[in-house]
Amino acid sequence: MLSKINKIILKKNKSKIICLTAYSKNFAKEIDKYTDLILVGDSLGSVLYNYKTTRKVTLNMMIEHSKSVRLGISKSLMIVDMPYNTYRSKSEALKNCKKVMKETKCDGVKLEGGKKIKNIIEHLGKNKIPVLGHLGILPQSVRGKFKSKGKSLRERNQLMRDAKILENTGVFAIVLECVESSLSKTITKEIKIPTIGIGSSNNCDGQILVTDDILGLTDSKIKFVKKFVDVKKLVAKGAKKFNTEVKSKKYPSKKYSY
Numbered sequence: 001m002l003s004k005i006n007k008i009i010l011k012k013n014k015s016k017i018i019c020l021t022a023y024s025k026n027f028a029k030e031i032d033k034y035t036d037l038i039l040v041g042d043s044l045g046s047v048l049y050n051y052k053t054t055r056k057v058t059l060n061m062m063i064e065h066s067k068s069v070r071l072g073i074s075k076s077l078m079i080v081d082m083p084y085n086t087y088r089s090k091s092e093a094l095k096n097c098k099k100v101m102k103e104t105k106c107d108g109v110k111l112e113g114g115k116k117i118k119n120i121i122e123h124l125g126k127n128k129i130p131v132l133g134h135l136g137i138l139p140q141s142v143r144g145k146f147k148s149k150g151k152s153l154r155e156r157n158q159l160m161r162d163a164k165i166l167e168n169t170g171v172f173a174i175v176l177e178c179v180e181s182s183l184s185k186t187i188t189k190e191i192k193i194p195t196i197g198i199g200s201s202n203n204c205d206g207q208i209l210v211t212d213d214i215l216g217l218t219d220s221k222i223k224f225v226k227k228f229v230d231v232k233k234l235v236a237k238g239a240k241k242f243n244t245e246v247k248s249k250k251y252p253s254k255k256y257s258y
């Protein structure tokens with residue numbers, strides 16, 4: 001039987017790979033039918049806790065949210081983001097990734113970076129920990145404004161080089177965040193593993209977005225974010241109805257009382 005990871009790799013050049021984030025069971029359960037991969041992203045720091053950067057997210061936060069997400073997934077591949085400062089050396093990375101894999105029962109982890117973390121990813125591979133790569137904008141390393149990547153020749157060459165390095169280290173796919181369209185196309189063509197774009201055009205083999213963004217739960221103004229439905233309105237509508245019915249004593253009626 002094909003492993004979930006192999007199934008994702010085999011989608012390259014055949015059908016788009018659909019990925020979304022989840023931070024809890026109820027969301028994971030609803031999106032699972034429509035996704036190939038669910039990422040417990042460290043974006044939960046800004047989305048749920050209003051942190052200015054993902055650097056404040058801890059390993060324990062990732063583990064607790066991931067345990068909840070695990071309860072909601074039945075078919076998608078589950079990947080957990082390794083937070084900042086949890087993979088600075090081979091031994092630190094292995095210890096923390098093993099902990100995440102064991103406690104959350106996820107299928108693999110995501111690490112940000114290229115050449116700089118080559119040895120770490122290789123070490124994880126040797127220890128049978130599946131890794132999803134992440135290039136382009138690396139939120140854990142950004143200070144200040146996020147700028148798209150691949151405008152200068154230097155940056156383009158570096159990204160291409162990093163993508164090849166990651167492919168050779170054995171990552172099963174690479175997230176490309178805010179990479180210029182033609183460069184995403186070249187990278188996607190030049191490497192054998194899938195690319196998952198976020199703000200990197202439809203030239204990638206798959207797409208990922210933050211679920212709270214596509215549901216309109218955040219106020220994101222980022223260029224690549226599309227609001228597919230307005231859940232905020234629904235939440236407000238439900239709360240307003242509850243408010244009205246409690247005040248007017250319509251709720252709880254006999255039907256809802258013991």
Ligand code: KIV
Pocket residue numbers: 021039040041042043044081175177198208209210
């Ligand atoms: O943290 C995150 O949610 C991510 C994305 C690729 C969406 O890394």
